[in-house]
Amino acid sequence: MNSIIIDDEFPSREELKFFIEKFSSIKILGEFESPIEALAFLDKVKVDVVFLDINMPNIDGMTLGKIISNKSKEIKIVFITAHKQYAVEAFELEAFDYILKPYSKERIVNLLKKLESFDGKGVIGDILSVWKGEKIVILKCENICYCEAVEGHTIVHTSEDEYVVNSSLSQLYKKLEEGQFYRTHRAFIVNMRKIEEITPWFNNTFMLRLTGIDKEIPVSRNNISEFKHLMGI
Template sequence: MNKPITVIVVDDERLSREELIYLLNQHESIEVVGEAESGDVAIMKSIQLQPDVLFLDIDMPKMDGMEVAKSVQELKHSPHIVFATAYPDYAVEAFRHEALDYLLKPFDEEQLGETIERIQSRFEQTRAEAVKTSSPSKLPIEGEDGIAYLSPDEILYVGREERETKVVTRHRVYETKLPLKDVELRLHAYPFFRIHKSYLVNLNHIKRLTPWFNGAYQLELQGTDEKLSVSRNYIKDLRKELEL
């Protein structure tokens, strides 16, 4: 299991810090390792704790969030930045600092969940890139009747249901205890793409993409009648992968 993504919450207002820390603690993939009430404390704690992400307020006395972002980007272990502010006017400048996201107060739980998914996606991509480019030619799936060695080309998609990961081919469904993230890492050298927190698909088998509702889409694959949900957080990148 991958280690949690570590976070420091930076805000000069105590109640805002406490609210955001409470909401972040609802996500198992996130570990809040510290908080800071000012920009200079945020930089000091970033050096000491080396967090993966700063949730950073902008309007703070003495040193504002933009100045903090610029300073921590010069650190050896530079954290990613998510700006969390009551002011929408700084969004353009925020993304010049390569911010992962821009959250507005009061915090909306659904929007925060989308931010967490975006952070996870970035870190999963980074972890995949860290894996050696050489990958085995077969994916081993251990079952009760032995170990099946699957060619990545024959896999249509991989899905997570409760505590099982299922690997779907044209002719059979295989089950494994491996987390979806681990399967994704093993297949990183092949044309697989995450379309949802629960689905990883083989781009070579995609047949049709159709609008569904609330910005989501449904995906049809060659070789199966199933229709898979595409999260709106992934649709833009998926279309880039599919379109010339």
């Protein structure tokens, strides 16, 4: 996994480099105090992770993050900043993480472990790596009932528990097996094999009841025709 650091403060770059080099196998391909120079580098070199400060000259980090995200959705953006007020905007940008300075050793090491665990797609065959507290849990995709987007986070639900995934619902949907999982709504993905009951709802939509789940899952009006076709209704 290759990374770059973009931060106009030398001490901050040095501290982050120390933790990356000591506690992970992530390679640092470059460090930049100039956002413009960083963009020029990204035009030439493929990276997996960008560690990004927010308060910088010429281009602020949030604007830079949007530019990088538009270049490639595959690049994981980690904001490391002293400014907590941009957290919501960062998650709307689907940033991988948002860390406040000064950060603890535990916080940064946990981040690095998460990045390494999600190197690649995060899915190996029918296995999905997810987080539960401080541990990585390996889930069989067949045990997933549904996934949902909640306040900037993606939650994976089984009949027994729920887990946080460090990717957007759209990114997760691309990872899951086509045919088995379907995005019924902008905020929900369901395991088609877990559908137990389909109830007609208003505006010609449906509510779904899944095996082992009390919560009903909506099918949006925009997806109703495709859903009917998939279910042979």
